[in-house]
Amino acid sequence: MESNSSVASWRTPALTVIAPVAWGSTYYVTDAFLPSDRPLFAALLRALPVGLLLLALRPALPSGAWWWKSVVLGTLNIGAFFVLIFIAAYRLPSGMAATLTATAPIAMMAVAWLLIGERPRLASISAAVLGVSGVALLVLRAGFAVDPIGVAASLGAVVMSSFGYVLLKRWQAPVDLLTLTAWQLVAGGLLLLPVALLVEGAPPAIDAGAGFGFLYIGLIGTGLANYVWFRGLQRMPAASVSLIGLLNPVTGTILGVFLAHEVFGPTQLLGMALVLLGVLLGQTGVRRAARPLLLTILQPVLRRVGTTTTACSDRNNCRLAAQQLPVRGEWVGHESNAAEPAHPGPVRAP
Structure with a gap:
């Protein structure tokens, strides 16, 4: 019985791993199959079509406050996030962009403590430091120039998505996760639509290779990846989920070595080991603060x-x-403790 419980407790982290692995694979697919000069159009096709498909499978529209909440989450997690990521990708070397993005666990831990009272353990903080160091060894190369706009865009994407993911945990959606994912993708895609048309003009011609690439990054790299990522956020502490995200550059590096024949030496091996150690160390949980x-x-x-x-x-x-004013242990502007808790608690079986 205890063995079955242990296996079940690792099922959610194992499924969450699908997200960063899928995201890591999109680097190769994007480079090999998609037009190199249309990043905003690529981001649009990542979000809007699959969002509309999921909405067709779960035909439910937001109601009440969830109209603006869906727009906020879609902007933070999808629309504006994609724009900043592509700005960073164009203005920074890939290694530096990946290293800055690897600071996401630290940002998410801070936001989770600030908004929902998840105080990270020393193990989680140490795991984040290990992860950032590992990613730097894995992908960072000497001789790069620092572009302030690119750095600001990369760090802005990290902070923005951290707030989006933590708000997703705090706001208890009245619908199933598939519907919630659809709302965010559609909202983010609609935000990207005018930006892509204004900046890049009419959509480019799409050949068979580009069609495959867009299909892959839409269904796998966005639809499936965001669904399992949001599922992990609902069931696990934010610190644990954020550290799993460090597998993104690891996947990109592995695919680059095997498919694009990129260089891989002892330094990269050490970096990969540090990232994996950080991910495992980060699954030890968090301390729950008395209040945010x-x-x-x-x-x-x-x-x-x-x-x-x-x-x-x-x-x-x-x-x-x-x-009657808030005292220690009570939350302001949120459901009472008698209702469904705002934080789903420790890792549990799905």
């Missing part, structure tokens, strides 16, 4: 605003109003 760090920082302001704006007819009413 942001509320701890804003607590004095919240109390002062609450006590000064509450209409008090006498001293007893003022005392009662003050007692």
Whole structure:
């Protein structure tokens, strides 16, 4: 029984691995099959068609607050994220862009602590440092020039997606995950549509090779990858999921070695070992803070605003109003503890 439970507890991380592996494979597919001068059009075709396909399979539209929440998530996780990633890819050497992107676990841990109270353990922080170091050894090369715009775009994409992923954990969607994924892809794709047309003009001609490439990065590199990634975010701590994402450059490197005959030596082997060690070390979980760090920082302001704006007819009413302000362990602006918890808890079987 204990053995079965152990296997089940690793099922969600194992499925989540599909996402960075699929993303890592898109580097080779993009370079080998897609037009090299139409990155925004490629991003558009990654998001919108597969989003519409998923929406056809799950024909449900957002309602109420989920209209704007879907737009926010689609912008942070898909639309604006893709734009910044392509800016970074065009202005930075691939090794430097990958190394900057590898700081995503650190950013996501900070945002998760800030917004949903997931305080990372020392093991998770150490794993992130190992991962960034490993990616740097794996892909970084000497003799590159630093482009400030490219660096800003790369780090902006990291921060933006970190907020998007953590908000996805905090906001409890009233629909199944497939529908939620469709909403984000459609929202992000619709955001990309006018940008791609304005910057790159009419869509290019697509031959058989490009058609295969777009089909692959749409269905596998975006649809399937985002579904299992969002599934992992719902079921696992943000720190653990973010560290699994470090397998992205590892996959890209392996495919580059075997399919494009890229150089692979002892330095790259050491880097890959550090990344894998960081991913495994990062699955040890997080400590749950009493409440999000942001509320701890804003607590004095919240109390002062609450006590000064509450209409008090006498001293007893003022005392009662003050007692109703948030205390340690309570969340402001979120469901009560009696309802479904905002954080799904430790890794569990799907």
